[in-house]
Amino acid sequence: xxxxxxxxxxxxxxxxxxxxxxxxxxxxxxxxxxxxxxxxxxxxxxxxxxxxxxxxxxxxxxxxxxxxxxxxxxxxxxxxxxxxxxxxxxxxxxxxxxxxxxxxxxxxxxxxxxxxxxxxxxxxxxxxxxxxxxxxxxxxxxxxxxxxxxxxxxxxxxxxxxxxxxxxxxxxxxxxxxxxxxxxxxxxxxxxxxxxxxxxxxxxxxxxxxxxxxxxxxxxxxxxxxxxxxxxxxxxxxxxxxxxxxxxxxxxxxxxxxxxxxxxxxxxxx
Numbered sequence: 001x002x003x004x005x006x007x008x009x010x011x012x013x014x015x016x017x018x019x020x021x022x023x024x025x026x027x028x029x030x031x032x033x034x035x036x037x038x039x040x041x042x043x044x045x046x047x048x049x050x051x052x053x054x055x056x057x058x059x060x061x062x063x064x065x066x067x068x069x070x071x072x073x074x075x076x077x078x079x080x081x082x083x084x085x086x087x088x089x090x091x092x093x094x095x096x097x098x099x100x101x102x103x104x105x106x107x108x109x110x111x112x113x114x115x116x117x118x119x120x121x122x123x124x125x126x127x128x129x130x131x132x133x134x135x136x137x138x139x140x141x142x143x144x145x146x147x148x149x150x151x152x153x154x155x156x157x158x159x160x161x162x163x164x165x166x167x168x169x170x171x172x173x174x175x176x177x178x179x180x181x182x183x184x185x186x187x188x189x190x191x192x193x194x195x196x197x198x199x200x201x202x203x204x205x206x207x208x209x210x211x212x213x214x215x216x217x218x219x220x221x222x223x224x225x226x227x228x229x230x231x232x233x234x235x236x237x238x239x240x241x242x243x244x245x246x247x248x249x250x251x252x253x254x255x256x257x258x259x260x261x262x263x264x265x266x267x268x269x270x
Contacts, residue, residue, distance in 0.1 A: 064226035070172045071184040073228040074098075076124045076155035079106050080176050081131075081145070081220060083117040092117065096175035096221035097145060098230060099123075099156045100259065106145040107258055108220030109235045110136055111198065113143055124182075127151040141198055141235045142258045157222060160229025162208060162254035165189050173212040173234055173250065175221030187212030196236055196251055207251040208232045214250040223252040233258045 065073070083093035095112030099105070106121060113119050119131040129149040136143045169189045177183050191209030198204055210223060214237050223232035232252030239247050 064170070065228050067172055067184060067186045070224050070226065070228050071174060074157060074172075074174055074222060074224055074230070075182060077157035077230075078124060078174050078182060078221065079108075080122040080181055081106075081108055081112055082120045082122075083113060083115050084120055085117050094176060094179065094217045095219045096217065096234070097121065098220070098222040098233065099154060100144070100159065101156050102154060104147055104150040104154045104156075105134060106131070106147065107233055108143050108145060109233065110138060110141045110143040111200070111235075112220050113145065119145065121145065121147050123147075123151045124155070125151045125153070137258075138202060139204075140253050140257055141202065141204055142233060142253055157230040158228060159255050159259070160225055160227065160231045162231045162256060165192060165208065165225075165231065167192060170226050171210050171212055171231070172224045173210070173214050173218065173221060173252075174224065175214060175218035175234060177213070177215035177218040179217060183218075185213040190249070194251060196238065198236060204235065204251070204253070206254065206257060207235070208254060210250050210252065211248050212250065213246050215246050216244060218250075231255050 077099045079097035079099060081095045081097050082091045084090065085092050093112060093115050095108055097106040097108035097112075100107045113133060114136075119133070120128060121131045122128045127149065129147040131145045131147045134144040134146040167189055170186065171189055172184055172186050174182065174184050187210055189208060190211045193205075194207040194209045195203060195205040196207065208223065208231070210232075212223075214221075214234055218234050219236075221234045222230040223234055225231050232254055234250060234252045236251040237246050238249035238251070239245060
C-alpha cells in the first residue's frame with residue numbers, strides 16, 4: 001500500500017497557547033440547526049384548532065450539494081503542508097491538512113510530517129507559517145499541527161459522522177495531489193471498515209474505502225460528504241505496483257477516529 005503524501009511524523013511537542021481568532025460559522029451548520037428546530041418543535045396537538053403539520057421526509061431532506069458547492073465550502077479550511085530540509089531549504093515532502101476547530105488546529109496524515117525537517121503550512125488565504133506537531137496517533141496515521149501564525153479569519157471545516165455512510169454514497173476528496181494544489185475529485189464510498197498496511201508496516205483498520213482520485217500530496221486532505229461535512233482524513237491509496245499512483249482505491253480514517261483521542265477537542269493525543 002502507498003501513502004498519497006510525503007513522508008512524515010515525529011513525536012508530538014507541547015501544546016502551543018491557543019489564539020483567539022474570528023471564526024466563520026458555516027451556513028450549512030446554521031441551516032442544520034434551524035432544520036432540527038423545525039422538525040423537533042411541534043406547537044399544538046391533533047385536537048388543536050390549528051395544529052402545525054407533522055414534518056414529512058420530503059420537508060426534512062437536505063438537498064445534496066454539487067461538487068462545486070462542496071469545494072467552495074471546504075476550500076477555506078484546506079491547508080498545504082510542506083516539510084523543508086533544514087540544510088538545503090528544499091521541500092522534500094508535501095501533503096494536505098484540514099482546519100479542525102476554531103483554534104486553527106490542523107489535522108493531517110502523520111506520515112506527511114514525520115520526516116526530518118521543519119514543517120511549513122500555507123492557508124487558503126496565502127498565510128504561510130511554521131508549524132509543529134501538537135499531537136500524534138501512529139496507530140491511525142493521524143497528526144494534529146499547531147501553526148505559529150494563523151490567518152486573520154480561521155475557517156474550520158464542519159465535521160460530520162462516518163457512522164451514517166453507506167457504500168455508494170457520493171464523496172469529494174480535496175488535496176494537493178502531485179503538486180497541484182487545491183484539487184477536487186469526486187467519487188463514491190466503495191467499502192467500509194477496510195484495513196491496510198502503511199509504508200512503515202503499521203496496520204490501519206476501520207478505514208473508509210473510496211474511489212475519488214488521490215495521489216502523492218493528497219494525504220491528510222478531507223474526504224467530504226454531499227452535505228459539505230468532513231467525514232474522513234485521507235491516509236493511503238492501494239496500488240499493487242511500485243508506481244505509487246492511484247488506480248481506483250483510496251483510504252481515509254473516519255473523522256471520529258481522527259479526533260477521538262483528543263478529548264479536549266484539540267486533536268489526537270500522544
